Amino acid sequence: MADSAFFCPLTHEGILAVRGPDAGKFLQGQITCNINYLGDSGSSLGARCTPKGRMLSSFRIVSIAEGFLLAMSRELLEPQLGELQKYAAFSKAKLSDESAAWARFGISRGDAALQALGIELATQADSVASKDALFATRLSDGRAELWTPVEQAESVHSQLAKQLREAPLNDWLLAQIRAGIGQVTGETRELFIPQMINLQAVGGVSFKKGCYTGQEIVARMQYLGKLKRRLYRLKIATDQLPTPGSELFSPVHRSAVGEVVLAAASPTGVELLAVLQEDAALDGNIHLGSLEGMPLDLLDLPYTLDSNREIQR
Numbered sequence: 001m002a003d004s005a006f007f008c009p010l011t012h013e014g015i016l017a018v019r020g021p022d023a024g025k026f027l028q029g030q031i032t033c034n035i036n037y038l039g040d041s042g043s044s045l046g047a048r049c050t051p052k053g054r055m056l057s058s059f060r061i062v063s064i065a066e067g068f069l070l071a072m073s074r075e076l077l078e079p080q081l082g083e084l085q086k087y088a089a090f091s092k093a094k095l096s097d098e099s100a101a102w103a104r105f106g107i108s109r110g111d112a113a114l115q116a117l118g119i120e121l122a123t124q125a126d127s128v129a130s131k132d133a134l135f136a137t138r139l140s141d142g143r144a145e146l147w148t149p150v151e152q153a154e155s156v157h158s159q160l161a162k163q164l165r166e167a168p169l170n171d172w173l174l175a176q177i178r179a180g181i182g183q184v185t186g187e188t189r190e191l192f193i194p195q196m197i198n199l200q201a202v203g204g205v206s207f208k209k210g211c212y213t214g215q216e217i218v219a220r221m222q223y224l225g226k227l228k229r230r231l232y233r234l235k236i237a238t239d240q241l242p243t244p245g246s247e248l249f250s251p252v253h254r255s256a257v258g259e260v261v262l263a264a265a266s267p268t269g270v271e272l273l274a275v276l277q278e279d280a281a282l283d284g285n286i287h288l289g290s291l292e293g294m295p296l297d298l299l300d301l302p303y304t305l306d307s308n309r310e311i312q313r
Contacts, residue, residue: 003175005109006167007160010145014077014099016059018084019067022092027068030084030213031061032194034206034313038063043126043137045204046070047184048080049214053193053221056080058184058204062128062137062147067093069147071104075186103153105146105160106172107136113163114144117156126203140202141179141302174264177271180301182231182261187245195221196275197261198231200310201303207311222311230305231261232276234286234296237269242288248296249287250280257286271299 018027024035033046040063047058057080059072072080077097085095107113114121118131125140134156136146148156160166176183182197193214194205200222207219221227236242241263248258258276280286287293 005164006171007105007107007110007113007164008167008169008172009157010071010104010106010169010172012074012169013071013104014074014097015102016070016072016077016081016084017067017096017098018070018093019096020091020093023067026088026091026093027061028209029211030087032199032205032212032214032218033061033203034209035068036209037206037313038068040065041128041130041135043128045181045199045202047194047199047204048084049194049212049218050190051214051217053214053217054190055184055192055194055197056083056189058182058197058199060137060145062135069098069102071145073183073185074099076184076189101150103148103150103156105148105156107144107146107160107164108172108175109142110144110160110164113160114146116163117146117159119146139179140181141175143175143179170264173262174266174271177233177262177264177273178302180231180233180273180303182273182275185244185262187243188259188261191245191259192261192275193221194218195227196229196231197273198301198303198305201305203313205310206313208313222307225307228279229258229275229277231273231301232281233271233273233299233301235266235269235271235299236288236294236296238294239265239269241265241270242272246289248274248276249289249291249293250277250283250285251287251291252283252285253277253280254291272296
C-alpha cells in the first residue's frame with residue numbers, strides 16, 4: 001500500500017505548458033506560488049484563483065529551460081488553458097496542452113530506481129534533478145515524481161518495473177492523503193480558497209510575491225485570521241469511495257459542515273481529506289452524505305499550521 005516501495009503511472013493529471021520569454025512574468029500575476037523561488041530548475045505546489053480567492057485549479061509547477069509545466073487534474077486543464085490564453089494574448093508567453101507529450105510516474109521509496117536512471121534527487125522537498133530529457137522532483141513526504149518525454153515512457157516503465165512493484169493509482173492517492181496534500185478537481189472547482197486546503201502550510205502560497213488574481217482575499221484571510229474552515233484527514237469504515245465534493249454533516253449543527261477533497265481505499269476502509277468547519281471538527285461528530293450517514297473518525301495530519309512561518313514565504 002502507500003507505505004511500501006512502489007511506482008505507478010500518474011494518469012489522472014494533465015500538463016499545461018507555459019513557454020516563452022515572458023512565461024515567468026505572466027504566471028507571477030496569475031498564481032499563488034512565487035515563480036522567483038523556483039530558479040532555473042525548481043518545483044512548487046500552487047493554485048490559480050478567481051478574483052474572490054476561490055481556487056480554479058491547484059497544481060505542481062516545475063521550472064524548465066523554456067518556461068514552466070503545470071500538472072493538474074485532467075478535467076481542469078482545458079478550462080484553465082482557455083482562460084489563461086485570454087490573459088496571455090499580449091504577452092510573449094505561449095500556452096498549450098502538453099499532456100500527450102509527457103508521461104509521469106509516482107515513485108515511493110524508490111530512490112535506487114531513480115539512481116539507476118542516472119538521477120540523483122536530493123531529499124529536500126521541491127528539489128528537482130535531471131538526466132538528459134528525464135527529470136524528477138521531490139515531494140514533501142519523501143516520494144518523488146518522475147517526468148519523461150512520452151517517447152521514452154515505455155523504456156522507463158520497464159526499467160522501473162525491474163526494481164519496484166507497480167501499484168494502482170489508489171496507492172499514490174492514499175499516500176497523498178496521508179501527506180495532507182489537498183487538490184482541486186472538477187467537482188470542487190471554485191469551492192475553496194487556498195487556506196481551506198492548507199495550501200499555505202505546504203509551500204503553495206507566497207505572501208511576499210505581490211499581486212496576483214485573488215491575492216487580496218487570500219492575504220486578508222491569512223493576516224486577519226478569520227478562516228473557519230480548513231483541511232482535515234479522516235477515515236471511514238466502508239469500501240465505497242466518496243467523490244470529491246461529497247458533503248459531510250454534523251448532527252450537532254444539523255447541517256452540512258464540509259466537503260470531501262480527496263479519498264482513497266486503505267486496508268481498514270477509506271481515508272480522505274475534507275474541508276470542515278473548525279467547530280464541527282473539534283466536536284468530532286461527522287457523518288458522510290447525511291445527518292444519519294456513516295460516521296467518520298479524525299486522523300492526524302503530518303504538519304501543523306503556523307501562520308507566522310507561512311507568511312515568510
